[in-house]
Amino acid sequence: MEAIQDQIRSTCYGCGADNEHGLQVKTFWDGEVATCRWTPEAYHNSGGPSVYGGLLASLIDCHCCNTAMAAVCGAEGQELTPDIKMWYVTATLTVDYLAPTPLGVELELRASVDKIEGRKAWINCSVLAEGTECVRGRGLFVRVKA
C-alpha cells in the first residue's frame, strides 16, 4: 500500500513528500481506518520526558487532512495524483492531551471519518504509544480547489 502523501506529493511542512525539511507524515488508508506511524526524536520533547504537544497536534492535523482526502477521493473514484484538482484545508483542530506521550517509542495514529457533509469533513484521530491512547484529536476540514 502506498501512502496518500506519496501519491499526491506536496511541499507541506507536515506531510509533503517534496519537503526535505518537513515531518514527512505518511497516511495509509484501508478504506475505513487511516494509520500513521511516526517516531519522535529525543529533541522533540516537551521539556520533560514526554513528546512535545505541538508536534502531536501537527501529526494529527496532517494525518486527518489526508484521511479526508483519501476517503472522499475513494468515494468519488478520483485518483490520488500530484495533478489532483481538489484539496482539504484545516478549519478547526482540537487536541485533548489525555496522558503524557512517552519519547523513544514509535507512535501509532489511527484516524477515521466521523461525518462528511458537502465540502466539510469531520475526522477523529487517536495517538497511541505502546497501545495506550495518549492523545485524541478531531478536526474539521474543508474542501477547496487545488
Added chain:
Amino acid sequence: MEAIQDQIRSTCYGCGADNEHGLQVKTFWDGEVATCRWTPEAYHNSGGPSVYGGLLASLIDCHCCNTAMAAVCGAEGQELTPDIKMWYVTATLTVDYLAPTPLGVELELRASVDKIEGRKAWINCSVLAEGTECVRGRGLFVRVKA
C-alpha cells in the same frame, strides 16, 4: 524585557531556550497581554503559499502555556527561574484557522488570560499577519509540580 522562556530555560521543542533544534518561541508578558513574534521559513508552508497549520498550533501552544506561567507567577510573586517548582502542561488545545496565514512576513501572537481556577488556566490567543487575524486559539493548561 526578557522572554519568559529565557528566564525559566527548558528543552521544550517548541520554546525551550536550551533546545537548539527547536522553534525557540519567545513570550513577552506585560502583565496583561503576552506577545510573541515569529517569522516562518519558506519551507514552513502548507503545500501552498500559506503557513502550515501544525506550526501555527505549535506557536499558540507554547505561547499560551508560557502566558499561564507568567500570569500565575506574577500573581503569586514567584520568580521565573530555571529552578521554578511549578509548570503548566496542555490539557486541551483548539485552533480555528480563520484565513490563510501568509508566508514571508513576521507573525504576531497576542495571548491573554481568560480564566484561572485552581490548577486550571484558560488562555486565548490570536495570530496576526500584517495586522489581520488569521488564526485564533484557546487552550486549557493545568498546573503540575516541576
